Amino acid sequence: MKKVAIGVDIGGTNTAIGVVDAEGNVMVKDNISTPSHGDIDRYIADLSAAIKELIKSVKLLNEDIEFLGIGIGAPNGNYYSGTIEYAPNLSFRGMVPFVELLTKHFPDMNAVALTNDANAAALGEMIYGGAKGMKNFVMFTLGTGVGSGIVVNGDLVYGHDGFAGECGHTTLIPNGRLCGCSALGHLEAYCSAPGMKRTAFELMAHYNANDSLLADKSFKELSSKMIFDAAEKGDKIALEVFEKTGAWLGQGLADTVHHLSPEAVFLFGGPTAAGEYIFKPTKESMERHLLPIFKNKIKILPSKLKPGDAAIVGASALVWKELEK
Amino acid sequence: MKKVAIGVDIGGTNTAIGVVDAEGNVMVKDNISTPSHGDIDRYIADLSAAIKELIKSVKLLNEDIEFLGIGIGAPNGNYYSGTIEYAPNLSFRGMVPFVELLTKHFPDMNAVALTNDANAAALGEMIYGGAKGMKNFVMFTLGTGVGSGIVVNGDLVYGHDGFAGECGHTTLIPNGRLCGCSALGHLEAYCSAPGMKRTAFELMAHYNANDSLLADKSFKELSSKMIFDAAEKGDKIALEVFEKTGAWLGQGLADTVHHLSPEAVFLFGGPTAAGEYIFKPTKESMERHLLPIFKNKIKILPSKLKPGDAAIVGASALVWKELEK
Numbered sequence: 273m274k275k276v277a278i279g280v281d282i283g284g285t286n287t288a289i290g291v292v293d294a295e296g297n298v299m300v301k302d303n304i305s306t307p308s309h310g311d312i313d314r315y316i317a318d319l320s321a322a323i324k325e326l327i328k329s330v331k332l333l334n335e336d337i338e339f340l341g342i343g344i345g346a347p348n349g350n351y352y353s354g355t356i357e358y359a360p361n362l363s364f365r366g367m368v369p370f371v372e373l374l375t376k377h378f379p380d381m382n383a384v385a386l387t388n389d390a391n392a393a394a395l396g397e398m399i400y401g402g403a404k405g406m407k408n409f410v411m412f413t414l415g416t417g418v419g420s421g422i423v424v425n426g427d428l429v430y431g432h433d434g435f436a437g438e439c440g441h442t443t444l445i446p447n448g449r450l451c452g453c454s455a456l457g458h459l460e461a462y463c464s465a466p467g468m469k470r471t472a473f474e475l476m477a478h479y480n481a482n483d484s485l486l487a488d489k490s491f492k493e494l495s496s497k498m499i500f501d502a503a504e505k506g507d508k509i510a511l512e513v514f515e516k517t518g519a520w521l522g523q524g525l526a527d528t529v530h531h532l533s534p535e536a537v538f539l540f541g542g543p544t545a546a547g548e549y550i551f552k553p554t555k556e557s558m559e560r561h562l563l564p565i566f567k568n569k570i571k572i573l574p575s576k577l578k579p580g581d582a583a584i585v586g587a588s589a590l591v592w593k594e595l596e597k
Numbered sequence: 598m599k600k601v602a603i604g605v606d607i608g609g610t611n612t613a614i615g616v617v618d619a620e621g622n623v624m625v626k627d628n629i630s631t632p633s634h635g636d637i638d639r640y641i642a643d644l645s646a647a648i649k650e651l652i653k654s655v656k657l658l659n660e661d662i663e664f665l666g667i668g669i670g671a672p673n674g675n676y677y678s679g680t681i682e683y684a685p686n687l688s689f690r691g692m693v694p695f696v697e698l699l700t701k702h703f704p705d706m707n708a709v710a711l712t713n714d715a716n717a718a719a720l721g722e723m724i725y726g727g728a729k730g731m732k733n734f735v736m737f738t739l740g741t742g743v744g745s746g747i748v749v750n751g752d753l754v755y756g757h758d759g760f761a762g763e764c765g766h767t768t769l770i771p772n773g774r775l776c777g778c779s780a781l782g783h784l785e786a787y788c789s790a791p792g793m794k795r796t797a798f799e800l801m802a803h804y805n806a807n808d809s810l811l812a813d814k815s816f817k818e819l820s821s822k823m824i825f826d827a828a829e830k831g832d833k834i835a836l837e838v839f840e841k842t843g844a845w846l847g848q849g850l851a852d853t854v855h856h857l858s859p860e861a862v863f864l865f866g867g868p869t870a871a872g873e874y875i876f877k878p879t880k881e882s883m884e885r886h887l888l889p890i891f892k893n894k895i896k897i898l899p900s901k902l903k904p905g906d907a908a909i910v911g912a913s914a915l916v917w918k919e920l921e922k
Contacts, residue, residue: 408757431858432733442852527767533756
């Protein structure tokens, strides 16, 4: 009998659902809107209906399939309590007992579990991706924000209350840029996709760079993809954005290495598509900041999760991890 | 039958040895010089002789005692390999297979284990001190340097290669003060006892503070104890040293909390004797730097280990921890 897990990734606008096999392949997937439901009960009812449809469609293909459980990745998802707590970008407010509510619709599942999206990504890397067999590693997800998931001795670090792994909100530059969380100088304000845009605008302002390929883009328009394209054409501003982003990220990764001494750091997300433009300066900066006992030991690797499916696949990994216990 | 453990703390000038009971009381202790032995074999032979003398003296008091093992705390002590690796302040150089060498003299001990001094302190706090029953906490030792030990899910975090927990070498101020490790801006350069002295001198220079109680002390002379005494008398420079040290330390602790979400942070070492002078600004700064999900949740506590015996007691805790397995 083939065993599969269901992954649910809850974002501010969209909830993605997929059925994932033991090799991390998404067999079928679907989407529902996150905010267009009046309240949490209707959202849960619609989510459950969508999951049941997927289960039905998979069973039509192959009757000999066992659905082991549902793994959910959500911002501010707390593994211990199964609640989503005061997530700033979600339409359901306050403390939501998500696992409890969803389990009512799936009383026969062996495991229904929840964690935050970056933790789910780290589990996905461990169960299906480049961290297979690693016992100590860290994953940084670079996107609209910077998330992180920490694995120590083969287990995700949740900490005392379920919220460990917020490396994006460590202080990189005291009294530096305003972060989305309203504090100053956090790593996320420098190394996320919007952080790269902010760096491009700072550099254009500094050099008065009317000749940059980025100089005809508005602040709203500019994306990290455009910065990558400009770097490929040799644009000096764009190239320096990658140098600076890497220097900052490497400083942050060194701090994380000094805490945890991981075997590897995995990078995931849009900005990592720029390859060596971002990996090279990051690696150089991390090495520069490391104590001698850590130098030339810690790998920085691109995630092996497929960008489009990573969130679903990561969430589904939680099910396999639960059933290991 | 009463069970006891032996703790050995190896410092640059002095090696302290003690027999510790299950409540963390040091029953007998002794010292030998660390550097005055020509080579590692003679040092190990002398250390073993001193340990055997202590065992004999304890058995004279009470024949019904079982010696469970020897725990060793040493700079750059690697738990996994049992080696002391390139410790900059020790007289024995290179890679020293310490556990292997010592075990030859004690073939009947159930456990001979080694870790670094700050990890040993964290274990001491967990087995005998204020962290009893805690599963997730962090210990910072403030002294000549700043060490740290991290406990996750009830186990010390050693990381991939045994060297995790070097929070003293995270970057607090990019391109800031020269650290003892030769990098710039590390937490240790600000929050160690010498770091406080450096802050006092910076502040006297800044304010041209001829009227400070610290103004008649040379750089060599000034100690963190003198700064504490001056603060008690209301000296403005001394008071500001504590404010700034706490602000820096709180920033660093917030970074650690964002990684690990511990139940508590324990502070140990000379500067913590200043009590609220250091704890209050540290707590305020940490809270200011924390994400909302962590605010007012994380305790900052003074270590409950006795200052004089803490290193021996911490090292001995390694034995109990080994035998738990």
